[in-house]
Amino acid sequence: MKNTRLILITLFVSLYCLPAEAQRKEISIPDIPSYLTLKCDFHMHTVFSDGTVWPNIRVLEAWQEGLDAISITDHIEYRPHKKDIQADHNRSYDLAVGAASAAGIILIKGSEITRSNPEGHYNALFLEDSNPLDTPDFFDAIQAAIDQDAFVIWNHPGWSQPNKIPVWYDIQTQLYEKGWIHGMEIVNSSSYYPLAFTWCNEKEIPILACSDVHNLIPAKNLIERGSHRAMTLVFAKEKTKESIREAMFAGRTAAYFGNNIYGKSEFLKPIFCASVAVEALSPLKDTKSIRIQMTNESDLDYELVNQEYPDGFSGPEIIKLPAHHSIIISFKNKEAVKSWAKIKILFAVSNLLLAPEESLIINLPGLNNY
Amino acid sequence: MKNTRLILITLFVSLYCLPAEAQRKEISIPDIPSYLTLKCDFHMHTVFSDGTVWPNIRVLEAWQEGLDAISITDHIEYRPHKKDIQADHNRSYDLAVGAASAAGIILIKGSEITRSNPEGHYNALFLEDSNPLDTPDFFDAIQAAIDQDAFVIWNHPGWSQPNKIPVWYDIQTQLYEKGWIHGMEIVNSSSYYPLAFTWCNEKEIPILACSDVHNLIPAKNLIERGSHRAMTLVFAKEKTKESIREAMFAGRTAAYFGNNIYGKSEFLKPIFCASVAVEALSPLKDTKSIRIQMTNESDLDYELVNQEYPDGFSGPEIIKLPAHHSIIISFKNKEAVKSWAKIKILFAVSNLLLAPEESLIINLPGLNNY
Amino acid sequence: MKNTRLILITLFVSLYCLPAEAQRKEISIPDIPSYLTLKCDFHMHTVFSDGTVWPNIRVLEAWQEGLDAISITDHIEYRPHKKDIQADHNRSYDLAVGAASAAGIILIKGSEITRSNPEGHYNALFLEDSNPLDTPDFFDAIQAAIDQDAFVIWNHPGWSQPNKIPVWYDIQTQLYEKGWIHGMEIVNSSSYYPLAFTWCNEKEIPILACSDVHNLIPAKNLIERGSHRAMTLVFAKEKTKESIREAMFAGRTAAYFGNNIYGKSEFLKPIFCASVAVEALSPLKDTKSIRIQMTNESDLDYELVNQEYPDGFSGPEIIKLPAHHSIIISFKNKEAVKSWAKIKILFAVSNLLLAPEESLIINLPGLNNY
């Protein structure tokens, strides 16, 4: 039908193109010395499993929200739309890769191996071919991922458990002893699993936070500064797929969820220092009263809780330093302070967590710039 | 595989359910005497033609944005995802109807008959069965819709025309003379066609504004008051499919696009009067100086341009009355005004349009409440 | 100097005029049957005591924020700017009354009688002349207010007390027994005094919430819907000074602070009912599953906590119904419900408080509209 062919030419809306008016919001979590802080989401679904969008939409959402890298991880075993949609397991990647390239989003091929508990769900990242993972035996499926040097993540360890509390079964011991659990979600969608965080710290397993989005990323995440999906921060040498892979296997990840970042001191401390500038409003020598202006250039609302003041010192117990704003803080001492640099005033940064009940500790006088 | 069956039970995320945290923003365009002002979008696509979302997503977007009724109008002839997706033409409706019922959204079955120019594209609404429209001859396709008592809309009349200026071909004359053009889009997506508006006024064709969304409704439309897709206002006796149908065939529609409403004086004037409350701040009898507070409870930013002041009167040339705010306006007269009600001060409401270059005229002293 | 006189004419910026671009945000707390819900702030300062703005600014702020009535209550005894400013105690009222009239704001003449504890601070409202209150003896000062039929408010009863917990001294007993405490602030600025609320309930003293603003009303209160200063809701027959007076002496007040309203059931229940519309999404007879859409047209984010479900019923434990949005709620029953109207499902409205630990209880099936 000649008519229809013409339509094809005239109508064709390239899935590779971003909408003309599209804008990308940048996420202000700073880079740290030696590493870029890449914003990544390694868990999401499309119509090719139980999601409700075409694969290019996941790229569009990620670009708008300010992400650097994503992985589409459709279920191998669970495809409720299969009455309408038949395709192999690489199809969602193939349909998204052009859009990703056009948008400068790093797209990592992934799949979700999906079993009931005690096995649970596992994302395999950096795959070459997803189809071999479609095999009845659970260990065979994982093996098929391992054979491709995949990064294997135990997803939502508290899923389908009472009170969402993770349970570590024998099967996880088997996997862990084989070296087959390379990462673990301590946050999935809106659920945070403190126990999983503890396990990761004990067993030195890299942590992740993932959206596991099936429908739409909430609208506010796409346009409001500070609103964002659960995501994994990867501290990578370069903005490339290979660098992300290297960083993940090396354990250079953190979990960004709500207003909190969960991770190791070696990453959280430089994030704090790169986020916050301090300026002295009064001379810092030989004065009993010290005033500083703190400026927070990040998307995080920092909260600092004083741990202890030196004898004779007084100041605020709690400092609230909202995103993209400055505040002024006053300290007093009974006698003139000769060397501010030698003073120790420790604060816990409530929203930077090294463990479920442990915040990063910083020494305010020891911070940069003054 | 026992394992998989368990997954099906445990994982199943009903497409009929709204996300737990979902919120619906209400659109503040008031009802008018005798009629509800229903917010409708009768043109949109899913993966079942050249869109990129599953049908339930169109319901979710509509509910969040504050719409009352939608029609999913996948192309009959243009289905670029058919390599992956095979289904008949009723499938997108069937997959959305449960979600619509759960969300209280009126879902009207529709399809888009899709030809190159000079025929163009036509939405057929209120269908029983979309499949008969899939027939090679253009007139046969329209006939198949007419046979089902469908409401047939000529979509985007300026599509694929130089400078997007609509062209009325012989073929439209034929359709019009048969009584087969029941409505016309004067706005499609981000394009407004003034010439189409003129034609509709001359030929008494009901007007529509439609999103024609293929990807995602922009995030800000889902959450920001006053941001919205192009939509059709239907002045219906009840919030039912039958009432919408009756209203559309009776020509009770208007087009809501950006900050403008396009339509007939008999609908736009009561919308203005129901949006704006006026309160006298000074006594309205025997005074040379009159102050009024105007309160705008609608989502529209009204702009009023003075047409003429009576002899001796003075006041603002332009009044800007932003959405959900009040302003105070002062008028002066050379002598005391005995009867404010007898004064005539005409203003054109710039954003309520009766024709491409003609705004609604209102008499400020004649408004309600004072 | 001729030059200067010309300047006077050319430069003169009338303090009575609102800025040309000024807009008033309306506060959406609905009227209730028989009464207007007036938004009032009866405690604020200017440069004529220890405030930092000229009196007209208090009117401008109130108009922009959406208030109906204010009282400027400069301290009689505490005037730290007196080196620069000399004036009698009526001066701040006199300088604001023109601006108030121009803006349609009801301005009530008031003053703050200011003593250290145990006496404390007292606002006297509806004064004719503030100057007689400037007298050394505390009881003489109150008497001077009472002589003018003033409404006397005990301000911030927890001021300067340990942990801000109010202390009721002998002196308050004396005042109360004379009938000289007509109202009490249960909220002042950012401080809420639950114990004062309890006293007011026990002793039938009308409650107030006041800003006590000295510097500027925070910017966000002037422009963001839902952001607001602490204010008193007065349930008045008309929008006049006399009606406010009558309502206050009759005890028809409530305190609006943050997202909470504190007051009597007879006012809070109709506010809730006028704020929330309910629409059935499924037939309400003979069904085991009921879905309703709740629409909240107010500025309040309502939170409803279930008290108990009837045998066989299930539904959400907590319902969050944000300002200016709709949500959908589902209930299930083991058997078909024949008469929804006879069902009792009680919820506590967390943000409407009858006493410090007691929320308003509503019966959801008994609400309006369905």
Added chain:
Amino acid sequence: MKNTRLILITLFVSLYCLPAEAQRKEISIPDIPSYLTLKCDFHMHTVFSDGTVWPNIRVLEAWQEGLDAISITDHIEYRPHKKDIQADHNRSYDLAVGAASAAGIILIKGSEITRSNPEGHYNALFLEDSNPLDTPDFFDAIQAAIDQDAFVIWNHPGWSQPNKIPVWYDIQTQLYEKGWIHGMEIVNSSSYYPLAFTWCNEKEIPILACSDVHNLIPAKNLIERGSHRAMTLVFAKEKTKESIREAMFAGRTAAYFGNNIYGKSEFLKPIFCASVAVEALSPLKDTKSIRIQMTNESDLDYELVNQEYPDGFSGPEIIKLPAHHSIIISFKNKEAVKSWAKIKILFAVSNLLLAPEESLIINLPGLNNY
């Protein structure tokens, strides 16, 4: 009265203190090589002339909005509150300097010499003592400022002129020839004077934009990114009063008004380059199709208008690059581009103005980072 003395101690609210919850919004206009970009407002009023706030409020507003330096410039000759307020001309500075020091705001002593046209109004900045300026003869008053090495600004040159078009009288010639006009407002409050901008370019007079605020800085300027008063950008070596003075006499100023910056290419070009980062999404060698991502880290919404494409090149005519967002731009060439660095694609930056009708021109391939 013992009672009152106690109050003084208990009540005292230091005017030097910022409100506990106060936050400063930072203005994102980047520094440029060699200079800090200081945000300054050198024209404002308090109750000590015809303004309506106490001097400390001007400091509080400036700190919240993100300014670095201000000057309070009360009229010498026009003091409508003098019935209530008597003080010398240094008083507003004296009352603000403590608050400024506490907030880290640089406060420059200034006064406004105020005459009718043809003389007009002149701000004198960097004064030691404002009182000598209070003298009947206009030239004597200016001389008194010059004697203190003041920086003298001709304010709002179009004030009180038909259509606000500036008029250059003999008197300005006399001042200019004496070297007594050191700066000129090309923007005052909401008025922009293109003719004044032209004069400044011709006569090499430093330009300024000033708020001339009398009442309140609009609320949205205090809290919304990108909203701001008219202000002067000073390119200073350090954040000190002396550096500002040096920069202003050296002509290193620009005017920031709405979304535009007005000034010299030597300042506007580095502002653009420091605001915008460019990243290549496709290899830049040997390709016919080039895609770049542009990221705008400033508060400005940049608009770039293409001036000409080289033969064979095509790309967008207009590029809109909103504040704090990224966009992707595509260019095409007929043949593969060997050296992107040698290509010239000129764009005019609409919102960076070198003269009333002349925008800054940039060469996109020549920009930083790629």
